[in-house]
Amino acid sequence: MDEETHELVREIVSGVPAGTVATYGDVAALAGLPNPRMVGQVLREDGGDIPWHRIIRADGVPAAHLRSEQLARLRAEGVLAEGQRISLTRYRWNPEGPGAG
DNA sequence: CGCGTGACGCCCA
DNA sequence: GTGGGCGCCACGC
Numbered sequence: 186m187d188e189e190t191h192e193l194v195r196e197i198v199s200g201v202p203a204g205t206v207a208t209y210g211d212v213a214a215l216a217g218l219p220n221p222r223m224v225g226q227v228l229r230e231d232g233g234d235i236p237w238h239r240i241i242r243a244d245g246v247p248a249a250h251l252r253s254e255q256l257a258r259l260r261a262e263g264v265l266a267e268g269q270r271i272s273l274t275r276y277r278w279n280p281e282g283p284g285a286g
Numbered sequence: 287c288g289c290g291t292g293a294c295g296c297c298c299a
Numbered sequence: 300g301t302g303g304g305c306g307c308c309a310c311g312c
Contacts, residue, residue: 222307226292244295
């Protein structure tokens with residue numbers, strides 16, 4: 186992965202405010218990536234200096250290997266999860282901002 | 287270049 | 300709600 190893309194993705198993910206969540210597809214779209222898989226690819230190399238736990242799948246379910254971690258961290262931010270799923274329509278991050286309309 | 291795999295997303299039955 | 304298939308790009312062998 187190019188450092189540029191790597192940096193960009195980190196910026197976007199890091200730009201996700203607490204109490205909200207974003208999907209890989211959203212991050213990928215904002216980063217200009219052709220597929221959401223690239224987002225995960227980057228996060229993998231990143232490390233943990235970013236709120237990766239705010240990135241979940243489009244169905245509102247976090248990664249299986251992070252399920253517990255994600256849910257736990259998000260919980261601390263006020264992002265409740267019904268069982269294992271999170272209400273995107275309720276916590277989905279809006280990159281356009283509430284002042285866009 | 288081909289094969290297998292992956293922190294994904296959409297479609298169909 | 301569940302199970303199976305396809306598309307997409309990148310990494311490692």
